[in-house]
Amino acid sequence: MIVFDKVCFSYGERQIIKDLNFSINFDERVAILGGSGEGKTTILKLIIGLIKPDSGKIIIDGEDITNKTEDHLREVRMKFSLVFQEGALFDSLNVKENVAFCLREYTKMPEDEIDRKVRELLRIVGVEHAMEFMPEQLSGGMHRRVSIARSLAACEPRMFLYDEPTSGLDPVNADNICKLITDLSKSGKGFIVVTHKVVDALKVANRFMFLKDGELVFDGDREKLLHSDIPDIQVFISELNYAGVKDV
Amino acid sequence: MRRLKEIISDLQDFYMLSVRGLLSIFKRPFYFKDAIEQMDYAGAGSFFIIFIVSLFVGMALSLQLSAELSRLGLKIYTGKVVGISVIRELGPVVAALVFTGRVGAGMASELGLMVLGHQVDTLRVFGVDPIKKLVTPRIVSSIIMLPALTIIGDAVSLFGGYYIAVFVSNQSGTLYWSSIREELIFENVFSGAVKPFVFGYLIACICCYMGLSTKGGATGLRQSTTKAVVTSIIMIIISDFILTRILLYVLGFPV
Numbered sequence: 072m073i074v075f076d077k078v079c080f081s082y083g084e085r086q087i088i089k090d091l092n093f094s095i096n097f098d099e100r101v102a103i104l105g106g107s108g109e110g111k112t113t114i115l116k117l118i119i120g121l122i123k124p125d126s127g128k129i130i131i132d133g134e135d136i137t138n139k140t141e142d143h144l145r146e147v148r149m150k151f152s153l154v155f156q157e158g159a160l161f162d163s164l165n166v167k168e169n170v171a172f173c174l175r176e177y178t179k180m181p182e183d184e185i186d187r188k189v190r191e192l193l194r195i196v197g198v199e200h201a202m203e204f205m206p207e208q209l210s211g212g213m214h215r216r217v218s219i220a221r222s223l224a225a226c227e228p229r230m231f232l233y234d235e236p237t238s239g240l241d242p243v244n245a246d247n248i249c250k251l252i253t254d255l256s257k258s259g260k261g262f263i264v265v266t267h268k269v270v271d272a273l274k275v276a277n278r279f280m281f282l283k284d285g286e287l288v289f290d291g292d293r294e295k296l297l298h299s300d301i302p303d304i305q306v307f308i309s310e311l312n313y314a315g316v317k318d319v
Numbered sequence: 320m321r322r323l324k325e326i327i328s329d330l331q332d333f334y335m336l337s338v339r340g341l342l343s344i345f346k347r348p349f350y351f352k353d354a355i356e357q358m359d360y361a362g363a364g365s366f367f368i369i370f371i372v373s374l375f376v377g378m379a380l381s382l383q384l385s386a387e388l389s390r391l392g393l394k395i396y397t398g399k400v401v402g403i404s405v406i407r408e409l410g411p412v413v414a415a416l417v418f419t420g421r422v423g424a425g426m427a428s429e430l431g432l433m434v435l436g437h438q439v440d441t442l443r444v445f446g447v448d449p450i451k452k453l454v455t456p457r458i459v460s461s462i463i464m465l466p467a468l469t470i471i472g473d474a475v476s477l478f479g480g481y482y483i484a485v486f487v488s489n490q491s492g493t494l495y496w497s498s499i500r501e502e503l504i505f506e507n508v509f510s511g512a513v514k515p516f517v518f519g520y521l522i523a524c525i526c527c528y529m530g531l532s533t534k535g536g537a538t539g540l541r542q543s544t545t546k547a548v549v550t551s552i553i554m555i556i557i558s559d560f561i562l563t564r565i566l567l568y569v570l571g572f573p574v
């Protein structure tokens with residue numbers, strides 16, 4: 072379970088997260104919605120211990136991670152698999168080596184098995200043909216998908232964290248990614264997906280949070296979200312009316 | 320006051336990085352492949368530039384000394400003075416400065432770009448210690464390759480000096496080499512051999528630290544690379560003086 076207890080965070084003088092409280096089980100399917108620059112990525116970074124809150128506690132699996140050293144945080148991080156918004160592939164390695172990174176790091180898999188596994192992961196995200204490419208030869212969307220494949224190769228996470236997995240993708244690929252996210256959660260592993268696309272959030276998640284000015288202004292299920300009277304959420308949802316999927 | 324605090328905390332971070340980077344050599348997991356790759360880049364890649372620079376430094380030094388010493392009628396000492404200056408002082412410093420410009424700058428900019436591209440954060444997310452994975456191989460490669468390059472550079476410099484002494488200044492080649500051989504005593508070789516290890520370690524630590532603390536895009540990268548090179552050069556020159564002082568004292572040379 073992830074618990075945020077009165078968490079505050081600021082970059083320099085600017086306060087990004089104000090007094091945030093919530094708890095999420097490892098098997099939940101959560102979407103964190105919010106405008107650009109509201110601090111969604113910051114929340115994911117806090118969960119995984121890349122940055123430390125100014126005050127408040129972050130409790131993962133009963134352990135307070137706020138004062139842990141890098142060495143101890145490693146165990147916490149292994150519980151998650153995070154896909155960065157930017158993809159962040161290692162640019163000195165080709166696509167295959169990128170995806171194989173965790174396999175090489177943590178397992179003693181023979182070469183042909185690594186090859187098979189990498190191929191399979193790349194097929195799932197639909198970039199099998201780019202196996203020998205270097206990251207700079209990939210388009211933005213391919214970069215993101217390879218990055219997802221790389222995270223999937225990480226050793227058995229308890230929960231997936233996706234930062235804007237579908238932004239910048241064409242509808243077909245975005246839909247594929249949504250399906251992939253859903254498939255991966257079938258085994259009981261939950262996820263937190265950060266996005267500003269309500270359509271995609273509705274496809275995958277069943278619990279929704281809305282972030283505004285560093286505070287959680289909404290936390291509830293699908294019905295509650297669609298009938299929320301918070302103006303910002305209504306703007307987000309109006310996207311659905313154009314698409315005509317409000318009643319899906 | 321805040322500035323002072325920042326400086327202290329920076330120094331603390333730097334200290335942590337240098338110590339952990341060095342100690343990690345003896346801790347699992349080992350990243351042999353990364354170390355080999357770094358050595359290839361740092362060592363084999365720097366060979367040519369070290370060769371050229373050392374050759375001309377040796378020739379210029381020999382030329383200056385022949386001119387001055389022959390005026391005093393002490394031409395026969397050319398080999399001796401060239402030998403001492405190159406082995407004890409010039410060789411290690413010149414190699415370290417060249418190494419900073421070529422390899423140190425490369426380390427700082429590469430790591431800086433990795434920070435900006437969230438690749439270092441990704442390593443942390445995957446549970447990989449960036450110091451172990453990125454800094455330690457670079458320290459290893461520097462403390463192995465810089466001494467090796469220094470030895471090559473010394474030899475090339477001495478050869479350059481020989482060329483000038485014999486073919487330009489018309490001295491005896493046998494005398495040149497025999498006076499250099501006389502200088503290859505333990506004290507001289509030792510004081511020349513300790514320096515490149517220290518310099519290599521310093522360069523790797525400073526440049527990795529600056530690279531990893533990069534912030535803020537292309538301008539930030541420019542700043543951190545510049546800072547890495549400038550700080551390394553200053554630290555090489557200062558620590559060279561300190562080391563010389565200590566070594567002369569320890570080895571019992573009267574000053």
Ligand SMILES: Nc1ncnc2c1ncn2[C@@H]1O[C@H](COP(=O)(O)OP(=O)(O)OP(=O)(O)O)[C@@H](O)[C@H]1O
Nearest residue numbers: 082087105106107108109110111112113114156267
């Ligand atoms: N390294 C940093 N230094 C200073 N400020 C930062 C830094 N990273 C982010 N911020 C600020 O923190 C705020 C929240 O950033 P965050 O990346 O969490 O936004 P986000 O909700 O993920 O936005 P987006 O949807 O655009 O990805 C932003 O206003 C940004 O200006």
Ligand SMILES: [Mg+2]
Nearest residue numbers: 111112156234
């Ligand atoms: Mg973001």
